[in-house]
Amino acid sequence: xxxxxxxxxxxxxxxxxxxxxxxxxxxxFIIGLEEVQVDFSNTFLSSNVGFISxxxxxxEKLLIFNQFNWKLETIDFESFLVEExxxxxxxxxxxxxxxVHILDSEEFWLFFDQxxxxxxxxxxxxxxxxxxxxxxNQNLEIGLSDLEYLKGLNTLNTISDVGGRRxxxxxxxxxxxxxxxxxxxQFDPDNVVLEELPSPWEINLIEDHTxxxxxxxxxxxxxxxxxxxxxxxxxxxxxxxxNQIDIYDQDSGNQIFKxxxxxxxxxxxxxxxxxxxxxxGKESDKxxxxxxxxxxxxxxxYYQKEIDKYIRLVRSKTExxxxxxxxxxxxxxxxxxxxxxxxxxxxxxxxxSFEHYFVNQNLYIKxxxxxxxxxxxxxxxxxxxx
Amino acid sequence: xxxxxxxxxxxxxxLSVYPCSGTWYSCGDSEDLIDDAIxxxxxxxxxxxxxxxxxxxxxxxxxxxPNSSCIAQ
Numbered sequence: 001x002x003x004x005x006x007x008x009x010x011x012x013x014x015x016x017x018x019x020x021x022x023x024x025x026x027x028x029f030i031i032g033l034e035e036v037q038v039d040f041s042n043t044f045l046s047s048n049v050g051f052i053s054x055x056x057x058x059x060e061k062l063l064i065f066n067q068f069n070w071k072l073e074t075i076d077f078e079s080f081l082v083e084e085x086x087x088x089x090x091x092x093x094x095x096x097x098x099x100v101h102i103l104d105s106e107e108f109w110l111f112f113d114q115x116x117x118x119x120x121x122x123x124x125x126x127x128x129x130x131x132x133x134x135x136x137n138q139n140l141e142i143g144l145s146d147l148e149y150l151k152g153l154n155t156l157n158t159i160s161d162v163g164g165r166r167x168x169x170x171x172x173x174x175x176x177x178x179x180x181x182x183x184x185x186q187f188d189p190d191n192v193v194l195e196e197l198p199s200p201w202e203i204n205l206i207e208d209h210t211x212x213x214x215x216x217x218x219x220x221x222x223x224x225x226x227x228x229x230x231x232x233x234x235x236x237x238x239x240x241x242x243n244q245i246d247i248y249d250q251d252s253g254n255q256i257f258k259x260x261x262x263x264x265x266x267x268x269x270x271x272x273x274x275x276x277x278x279x280x281g282k283e284s285d286k287x288x289x290x291x292x293x294x295x296x297x298x299x300x301x302y303y304q305k306e307i308d309k310y311i312r313l314v315r316s317k318t319e320x321x322x323x324x325x326x327x328x329x330x331x332x333x334x335x336x337x338x339x340x341x342x343x344x345x346x347x348x349x350x351x352x353s354f355e356h357y358f359v360n361q362n363l364y365i366k367x368x369x370x371x372x373x374x375x376x377x378x379x380x381x382x383x384x385x386x
Numbered sequence: 387x388x389x390x391x392x393x394x395x396x397x398x399x400x401l402s403v404y405p406c407s408g409t410w411y412s413c414g415d416s417e418d419l420i421d422d423a424i425x426x427x428x429x430x431x432x433x434x435x436x437x438x439x440x441x442x443x444x445x446x447x448x449x450x451x452p453n454s455s456c457i458a459q
Binding site: 049099216320 | 409411432440442
């Protein structure tokens, strides 16, 4: 009894010192949120603006593209400091374009926008760039069409070749807005070769949620997206608009698992765009897209090695702004995608945004309020055994 | 101080570069970004806009803009 009180006392002292919030979840773990602050005083980054990021090659840091001073930098969540990696050129032969995605590989830093690819050699700092469109790059056997855009990507970088060198497998997904066709491609960044693979998603789900607005000489679309997590010989697919998880065999492309989860804590699907009798989209405007954005949103899936579970965040529907006025939930799944627990993180900490980063096997959720632009406040999700 | 520098930088970036690809951040002024792109980008250009309050949209340009490099050529 005495020992128990002593342990509780130590726990309280520990929590008081580290600003942790704790709560229980049914999966056999105590869930905690620990407040951490990253110092932005030596960089142009602002806690008010998002940034393009990926995990560093060793997965210990967050590699970011700083659009304000065109630098690759890392956020170290151990020291809470930002460190410069390389100053990028904006003009000239060594320049790169403004990326949408960046990746860190053994030999190169990789940059992608909607139809371009660039790489910078880590030893020579030589920059090379390619247009991934077939019409602009005759060397590509398989390339993007003129109105086909890169919509997302992910990597599997635990593969070793004969020489023991780590290699990245990069998977891209694209959409041709002329015909609504989506493609799933494997990309070899060393040889700049695309290979088409069977698509690991349910296209009718995406089509049901697609909103397109004609805007003079432009088209505006919402971002109804699949997110694909490559794991060994499988692809685990989630959607940002529906509480569904699919699993596909990597070789055959066959769907081997599908489940539409029914949570009682939040809506399980965004409201579908209204269609007229012909089944085509009604006369939409940009506000319809914004309303769709503000509806419930499902984050991507992460493998939390420490507890051998998969986790993801869900944001409830919000009115008026994606900055505030919503709740953030955590869902925990076992290796067979059976749901093991669901918890409202907002009940533990009311200062959560939905912007989150997975680095060094930890999920960091950005605070919804930051007192200064030079300090970026995050909440680190912690799992402790009961 | 830093905030004012940031706003200055953002203004310089906005004035000097048209959003023909990439990801652009806005706070209620996404319409201006789209209008700039329609005037200055080539058909086939496409970019994301992330609005601070309303979330993300994707914009694709379907005709060459009158001030774009495609027309100039």
